[in-house]
Amino acid sequence: MSADCLFCKIVEGKIPAKRIFEDELSLCFADINPQAPTHLLIIPKVHIASTAQAEQEHAPLLGHMVAKAAELARGAGLDGGYRIVINTGVDGGQTVDHLHLHLLGGRHMTWPPG
Numbered sequence: 001m002s003a004d005c006l007f008c009k010i011v012e013g014k015i016p017a018k019r020i021f022e023d024e025l026s027l028c029f030a031d032i033n034p035q036a037p038t039h040l041l042i043i044p045k046v047h048i049a050s051t052a053q054a055e056q057e058h059a060p061l062l063g064h065m066v067a068k069a070a071e072l073a074r075g076a077g078l079d080g081g082y083r084i085v086i087n088t089g090v091d092g093g094q095t096v097d098h099l100h101l102h103l104l105g106g107r108h109m110t111w112p113p114g
């Protein structure tokens with residue numbers, strides 16, 4: 001855990017969030033500022049700042065998060081598709097420095113992203 005980290009505080013229950021799912025490795029909660037009808041965040045419970053800090057040892061955890069996103073997407077009925085996004089660093093548009101996967105769906109997504 002990182003003392004100053006917003007998402008670590010959500011993991012610990014010190015800051016409220018609309019928790020959708022959790023297991024021993026990961027937590028899913030609703031994004032506070034949704035960009036699509038479905039906008040969930042999936043985070044590791046351990047503090048990893050971003051994919052820039054990801055190592056091979058994190059591969060099972062990251063794979064678990066992607067598989068969990070797919071499960072949640074099926075559960076949310078996103079049968080027409082959806083988008084999984086991981087913003088990384090300043091140029092990637094990351095604003096919270098605890099690795100998180102966005103699951104966005106329920107509307108048509110455009111490309112390229114802004």
Ligand code: AMP
Pocket residue numbers: 006015017029030031032033034041086087093094095096097
């Ligand atoms: P990123 O810009 O990729 O770092 O995404 C951070 C996301 O966290 C944004 O979509 C925010 O809306 C979301 N967010 C920030 N604070 C909270 C919070 N307290 N609860 C839920 N989502 C949050």
Ligand code: ZN
Pocket residue numbers: 001002005006007008009046047048097098
């Ligand atoms: Zn953290």
